[in-house]
Amino acid sequence: MRFVAVKSPEQQSLMMLHRLRLMLNRQRTQISNAIRAHISEFGVVAPVGRLGVERLLEVVADAGDDRVPGDARLCLQMLAAQLEVVKRQILENDRRVLASARRTELGRRLMDIPGVGSLLASAFVALVADPTVFKTGRDLAAWIGLVPKQNSSGGKDRLGSITRAGNRYLRQMLVVGAMAVIRYAERHGTKRPWLVQLLARRPAKVAAVALANKNARMV
Known part of the structure; x- marks a missing residue:
């Protein structure tokens, strides 16, 4: 429970x-x-x-x-x-x-993460009362609704789009912040090879959701 x-x-x-x-x-x-x-x-x-x-x-x-x-x-x-x-x-x-x-010190630390501004940092401080209730960063991402939806049966794993369950407010702002990071990277470049490789393989909006998931785990 x-x-x-x-x-x-x-x-x-x-x-x-x-x-x-x-x-x-x-x-x-x-x-x-x-x-x-x-x-x-x-x-x-x-x-x-x-x-x-x-x-x-x-x-x-x-x-x-x-x-x-x-x-x-x-x-x-x-x-x-x-x-x-x-x-x-x-x-x-x-x-x-x-x-x-x-x-708060926590809010200032959160704003150091690329894609997390003052609005999102304040929302995290307000909505996530006790981060220790989540065992891992993936649990927090799942609570926000940034993990794939599973349609698995017969021993076959089928992962679809994100579940869109959980906290819609945080999910929306995380994706918007990730899109801002991606737009900046497209114009000025970035030193993050993970993001460069992802943008080469996937559309910008798909990469934004993946980056939002990563940011949630960092938070």
């Missing part, structure tokens, strides 16, 4: 920061999509991305633009005000996450 390690109040507070970060990012995306959809009803469109949203906000703020009726402009200004509040809250949340990662 496997038991859940007890988290300290500080670790629970860090977990709240990360959960709030996810919620705020979803709200920012939701409000941005709402602004884009509503204003497109009047024939005003902009490129995909944050720069496109900024252009739409300029149209909303311009009272002399006759393409948007008065009532619609009022509604869009309300959405723009909500978006501005959410952006400020996201910045404040990110500052606290960065400070939490730099505040």
Whole structure:
């Protein structure tokens, strides 16, 4: 029987920061999509991305633009005000996450691993309450969901893609951090022969998952 390690109040507070970060990012995306959809009803469109949203906000703020009726402009200004509040809250949340990662010795040591930034280091400190509950690094990688799925029978081992079970938040950030390392290696080179050989044999995204697994074991 496997038991859940007890988290300290500080670790629970860090977990709240990360959960709030996810919620705020979803709200920012939701409000941005709402602004884009509503204003497109009047024939005003902009490129995909944050720069496109900024252009739409300029149209909303311009009272002399006759393409948007008065009532619609009022509604869009309300959405723009909500978006501005959410952006400020996201910045404040990110500052606290960065400070939490730099505040502890463990967080600073984790950030020394290539592909592990302040956000991921803080998440590991918060979510992995007691690393000794994992016997090996592979057990931690399996808990995150970065190990192959087995479809074995009749004495034949068949390994598929990663299981995608376990902690989705850590898995996502590990893969994103690994992709950043790979993109840097493709542009500037790397002294890690293991990674060079892997990139020569596999696509970049497959190599990123393998590197994420390796980073989890190092953690």
